Amino acid sequence: MAKPPAKKKNTSGRGQRDLTVKVKTARGRKMSSTLWLQRQLNDPYVQRAQNEGMRGRAAYKIMELDDKFRFLVPGARVVDLGCAPGGWLQVAVPRINALGTKSGKAVGRIIGLDLQEVEPVPGAEIHVLDFMESDADLLVKQWLDGPADVVMSDMAASASGHKQTDHNRIMALCEAAAELAFDVLTPGGTFVAKVLAGGAEGDLQKRLKQNFTKVVNVKPPASRSDSSEKFVVATGFRGES
Numbered sequence: 371m372a373k374p375p376a377k378k379k380n381t382s383g384r385g386q387r388d389l390t391v392k393v394k395t396a397r398g399r400k401m402s403s404t405l406w407l408q409r410q411l412n413d414p415y416v417q418r419a420q421n422e423g424m425r426g427r428a429a430y431k432i433m434e435l436d437d438k439f440r441f442l443v444p445g446a447r448v449v450d451l452g453c454a455p456g457g458w459l460q461v462a463v464p465r466i467n468a469l470g471t472k473s474g475k476a477v478g479r480i481i482g483l484d485l486q487e488v489e490p491v492p493g494a495e496i497h498v499l500d501f502m503e504s505d506a507d508l509l510v511k512q513w514l515d516g517p518a519d520v521v522m523s524d525m526a527a528s529a530s531g532h533k534q535t536d537h538n539r540i541m542a543l544c545e546a547a548a549e550l551a552f553d554v555l556t557p558g559g560t561f562v563a564k565v566l567a568g569g570a571e572g573d574l575q576k577r578l579k580q581n582f583t584k585v586v587n588v589k590p591p592a593s594r595s596d597s598s599e600k601f602v603v604a605t606g607f608r609g610e611s
């Protein structure tokens with residue numbers, strides 16, 4: 371009797387069970403845990419954050435934006451909307467409390483707001499607050515003891531994984547952040563906010579252009595190239611409109 375042909379080994383990977391777990395990325399995309407871990411390990415900003423004691427790679431986004439636009443100047447009064455876990459605060463504190471160009475060390479002031487508790491960052495005042503609360507602008511001015519020079523926002527709503535929904539949610543946060551900025555900024559002030567590309571940026575741009583002398587969109591190198599996030603930087607607040 372003829373021998374049955376030997377069974378071929380399956381080397382294609384097809385038909386085999388994938389034992390890795392799916393994880394959700396910060397933007398709500400599903401990714402295998404192995405790929406996610408690989409991405410984290412290969413990301414130079416994740417490694418740099420670990421080496422430099424930063425609370426996350428997001429810190430390098432504000433660092434790069436400020437290196438380019440210079441808004442975190444010595445003595446500046448700053449509001450950080452959506453500050454948890456505190457990476458932007460860690461970058462801002464030494465910059466606003468540095469040697470000024472004219473007379474000695476200038477002392478800045480920074481208020482961080484978030485829905486969640488944040489571990490203290492020396493030199494920053496942190497409040498658990500939904501910035502959409504109706505009296506947030508009054509509280510900010512009270513805590514800063516006056517108007518702000520900079521309002522910055524890295525806020526993100528919890529990601530749904532649905533691109534358009536996430537875009538709409540983040541743009542709603544941005545528009546509300548811009549309204550707060552109009553209420554608390556001093557003339558000449560700066561507004562910096564994370565936006566997601568996806569269609570609704572036009573209205574925000576229009577509104578910002580009415581209120582600031584210059585409005586630009588930038589993607590700092592620390593922002594992942596596969597993410598649709600970018601940052602709007604509006605400088606030269608015109609004051610009450």
Ligand SMILES: C[S@@+](CC[C@H](N)C(=O)[O-])C[C@H]1O[C@@H](n2cnc3c(N)ncnc32)[C@H](O)[C@@H]1O
Nearest residue numbers: 428452454455456457458484485500501524525
């Ligand atoms: C991407 S994280 C910010 C990271 C931060 N820039 C850093 O470097 O550590 C976005 C934050 O926005 C906060 N957030 C979202 N909606 C908010 C709201 N309505 N009021 C205050 N914070 C909000 C979230 O709780 C979250 O902690």
